[in-house]
Amino acid sequence: MATSNQLTIEFSSLSENLSFARVAVAAFASQINFTMHELEEIKVMVSEAVSNSITHGYNNSPDEKVKINAVIQGQNFHLEIEDYGCGIEDIEQAMEPAYSTSEERMGLGFVFMQSFSEYMNIDSVPEKGTKVTLSKSAASNTEKNYVTN
């Protein structure tokens, strides 16, 4: 397999696309030595970031676009989820566990993204949009344990 590989998908801001987005990204990521458990964590990260773009970034407006860019480099996996929505005023506050701007939410999206990645960065400009960057490595998994897990 080539040591570098790239995937870009852009789709409408509809929650019906969540399942497709996480399955597509996990299938792409499965080309390197991730365990099943880690692929499940990647699905959660995608679901959290895309849900945030749809609900917070676009306030559930269906006519907008969410873009995902994923790159495999050796055994490293990089993921960017981007929207062109309202942006985040106070990123530090948004990242606090259980900080949420709506009722009946756990405020755990960023907590999950951070826990399941080795690196997380949030780039956001009010009225311009938000880009979440996540990295995760499969390097510690040997051929053997990713096949049997």
Place this chain on the structure above:
Amino acid sequence: MQLHTSIENHTLVINLYGDIDMSVTENLRSTLEEKLDNEPVSNLLIDLSNVEFIDSSGLGVILGRYNRITRSGGKVILTGLKPQVRNVMELSGLLRIMEEYSSTGEALSNIS
């Protein structure tokens, strides 16, 4: 997502099928609220043995029902957690406040 409900031992038993994400939370929330409004139950048992995926939107719906049920003195019980579902449940802290059993039968026989 599909769901199936029944009532046993003062408990609303809900079996969920499929992925629980934001595309189904509205439907799940309103179905649960309607059942809880209309049925004389004290507890809620959520069987997740056919759920392969849940994210924070799904956990939010469960937390909302937990708040309602415990306010009136009832319990929320979870059964059939798959490893990936348990992973996010544990991290969210929900497993610390809810009871968990491996099967619905076992859970129902333990409800006083």
